[in-house]
Amino acid sequence: MSQSLKRYGAWALVTGASSGIGRAMAQRLCADGLNCIIVSNEKEALTATAEEFSRRYATEVIPCTCDLSSLNHLEEIRRCVGTREIDILVNCASFGTLGRFLDTPLSVYREGVGVSVHSYLTLTHHFLQGMVERDRGAVIFVCSVNAFAPVAFSAVYTAEKAFELFLGEAIWQELQYADSKVDLLVMCASATKTNFQARARTRVAQWAWTPEKVVDAGLRKLGRTPVAAISWRGNVYRYAGKLLLERLRLRFASWAITSNLAWDRKALLRTK
Numbered sequence: 061m062s063q064s065l066k067r068y069g070a071w072a073l074v075t076g077a078s079s080g081i082g083r084a085m086a087q088r089l090c091a092d093g094l095n096c097i098i099v100s101n102e103k104e105a106l107t108a109t110a111e112e113f114s115r116r117y118a119t120e121v122i123p124c125t126c127d128l129s130s131l132n133h134l135e136e137i138r139r140c141v142g143t144r145e146i147d148i149l150v151n152c153a154s155f156g157t158l159g160r161f162l163d164t165p166l167s168v169y170r171e172g173v174g175v176s177v178h179s180y181l182t183l184t185h186h187f188l189q190g191m192v193e194r195d196r197g198a199v200i201f202v203c204s205v206n207a208f209a210p211v212a213f214s215a216v217y218t219a220e221k222a223f224e225l226f227l228g229e230a231i232w233q234e235l236q237y238a239d240s241k242v243d244l245l246v247m248c249a250s251a252t253k254t255n256f257q258a259r260a261r262t263r264v265a266q267w268a269w270t271p272e273k274v275v276d277a278g279l280r281k282l283g284r285t286p287v288a289a290i291s292w293r294g295n296v297y298r299y300a301g302k303l304l305l306e307r308l309r310l311r312f313a314s315w316a317i318t319s320n321l322a323w324d325r326k327a328l329l330r331t332k
């Protein structure tokens with residue numbers, strides 16, 4: 061078990077908290093005694109989650125229904141936050157698409173970039189300001205091992221995750237230069253049993269971890285390192301990719317990620 065997150069303050073904001081890793085993250089924050097503002101686009105699941113966690117952990121949990129791909133999501137979230145100071149920000153909402161680049165409509169990619177790039181950038185820019193002024197807090201990016209190398213048939217999702225990785229790492233270094241006490245972690249998960257695969261229309265690898273296990277492993281790294289690849293598979297993937305020449309790296313990455321999905325991969329390679 062990692063250290064209590066109460067050390068960062070009283071309020072956290074978690075995006076993508078209606079299911080999967082975001083939900084497990086919000087649960088862990090509440091279990092540690094923090095109050096939470098939980099964000100997703102799914103009113104019913106979010107309200108049920110808020111009621112369950114506030115009852116179970118005797119903390120305040122505010123559901124904030126918001127489409128993070130919309131341009132005005134910051135105003136909506138600011139309305140939910142009111143005058144509260146956010147001490148922990150967890151950027152977690154995201155969805156992936158699997159298939160040939162040209163087979164997915166541009167509108168779906170734009171929505172994905174809105175959620176995983178625009179909202180991560182906007183919320184971090186907004187809430188990090190207060191944390192830096194108070195010299196206390198934590199920003200967590202729930203990222204993926206897909207960020208370590210481009211992956212065929214997952215082009216836009218891997219590009220979104222690479223953005224997240226680079227953004228997080230660069231800000232971490234700025235915080236170091238400033239001797240800031242604000243912690244930042246890019247936690248790069250491997251396959252996890254969530255709704256992610258169903259939305260991406262694929263299946264989950266048999267060895268996939270539970271979201272709770274991912275959250276626990278990730279939080280153990282908070283304050284210790286800028287980037288954590290969760291699980292040994294994630295670390296092999298991360299470092300093997302660095303050792304390979306570019307062409308080989310592209311092939312390796314596309315094979316390693318889609319080899320869990322052999323049933324999809326064969327079909328994808330067959331399509332011309």
Ligand SMILES: NC(=O)c1ccc[n+]([C@@H]2O[C@H](COP(=O)([O-])OP(=O)(O)OC[C@H]3O[C@@H](n4cnc5c(N)ncnc54)[C@H](OP(=O)(O)O)[C@@H]3O)[C@@H](O)[C@H]2O)c1
Nearest residue numbers: 076078080081100101102128153154204251252254255256
């Ligand atoms: N599952 C994996 O294998 C895996 C592996 C590596 C990394 N990750 C990362 O883990 C993070 C969480 O994914 P997950 O696996 O927990 O998937 P998940 O169970 O599908 O959860 C995704 C969350 O994002 C929210 N979301 C999606 N689009 C939204 C929008 N437009 N506005 C507001 N909220 C939106 C969803 O809420 P709604 O229900 O309202 O849409 C949901 O709460 C992602 O950043 C993903 O890249 C997952």
